[in-house]
Amino acid sequence: MQDEPNAxxxxxxxxxxxxxxLAWATIGRRLARREAPIPFEPRGGLPFSGVEVVLxxxxxxxxxxxxxxxxxxxxxxxxxxxxRELLFxxxxxxxxxxxxxxxxxxxxxGGRADTFGWDFRQLGRDAGLGIAVFFAAAVxxxxxxxxxxxxxxxxxxxxxxxxxxxxxxxxMLAAISVVVVGVAPLFxxxxxxxxxxxxxxxxxxxxxSFGDADDSAPRPGYAPLVVVSLLFGALHGGxxxxxxxxxxxxxxxxxAYRQTHRIVPSLVAHACLNGWTMVNLWIAMWSESV
Numbered sequence: 095m096q097d098e099p100n101a102x103x104x105x106x107x108x109x110x111x112x113x114x115x116l117a118w119a120t121i122g123r124r125l126a127r128r129e130a131p132i133p134f135e136p137r138g139g140l141p142f143s144g145v146e147v148v149l150x151x152x153x154x155x156x157x158x159x160x161x162x163x164x165x166x167x168x169x170x171x172x173x174x175x176x177x178r179e180l181l182f183x184x185x186x187x188x189x190x191x192x193x194x195x196x197x198x199x200x201x202x203x204g205g206r207a208d209t210f211g212w213d214f215r216q217l218g219r220d221a222g223l224g225i226a227v228f229f230a231a232a233v234x235x236x237x238x239x240x241x242x243x244x245x246x247x248x249x250x251x252x253x254x255x256x257x258x259x260x261x262x263x264x265x266m267l268a269a270i271s272v273v274v275v276g277v278a279p280l281f282x283x284x285x286x287x288x289x290x291x292x293x294x295x296x297x298x299x300x301x302x303s304f305g306d307a308d309d310s311a312p313r314p315g316y317a318p319l320v321v322v323s324l325l326f327g328a329l330h331g332g333x334x335x336x337x338x339x340x341x342x343x344x345x346x347x348x349x350a351y352r353q354t355h356r357i358v359p360s361l362v363a364h365a366c367l368n369g370w371t372m373v374n375l376w377i378a379m380w381s382e383s384v
Contacts, residue, residue: 225366227360
């Protein structure tokens with residue numbers, strides 16, 4: 095029985111290496127032809143301002159505070175500790191905020207959700223692109239993790255992984271998988287790609303076009319995605335080496351959003367990477383139980 099999880103783990107590793115090899119071969123061919131790895135698609139005007147971004151994020155923080163206060167009042171949750179109740183309360187607050195923020199922008203734009211990233215007209219193509227981005231990012235991201243965990247002996251301390259290890263049950267793994275693969279990518283891609291990177295790109299483009307007689311809007315540079323990636327990594331501070339690997343991942347996700355200005359590619363890539371991690375946790379639990 096022990097051979098089954100090992101065989102599945104080996105097969106998944108081979109799939110990852112093969113997919114990554116194909117992704118990087120495609121990138122290499124495009125670069126050799128002096129083409130961008132992902133074709134650039136210009137966007138229209140940004141339907142929100144920096145002030146609105148700040149207000150939306152403050153509203154989110156308020157929701158987090160309320161959720162934690164409710165936990166402290168009605169449960170045995172101890173502030174400063176990691177618990178499944180806290181994880182699920184945060185997920186609920188983020189999901190609720192995401193609905194409210196999207197509804198606000200949807201109403202403001204007169205139903206033009208595509209103007210703020212929710213564009214599903216090329217869903218199949220964007221999903222495929224997201225999978226390709228995942229394979230391109232996976233080996234560099236996991237290589238960073240391996241270097242820190244096995245090379246330097248610094249363990250990953252992500253709360254979701256820790257909870258799964260502390261309570262190794264199928265029910266816990268399934269519940270956390272919903273949060274990690276579903277809620278987290280949706281929330282984080284909307285905040286970091288759509289709101290923050292989108293606003294920084296618009297701001298940078300405005301500065302570049304100031305005083306330029308050319309009516310065509312210049313392409314955004316790479317500074318916004320680097321800045322957002324630094325913030326994205328910092329958000330995961332205290333999780334061992336995770337901020338470094340997440341910074342690398344965010345560069346890939348940010349590039350996908352910069353080129354398409356649609357959330358699906360980066361969302362799918364993000365969900366795939368988180369899902370890959372959860373599958374390997376499941377295999378590890380299975381291996382220990384047989």
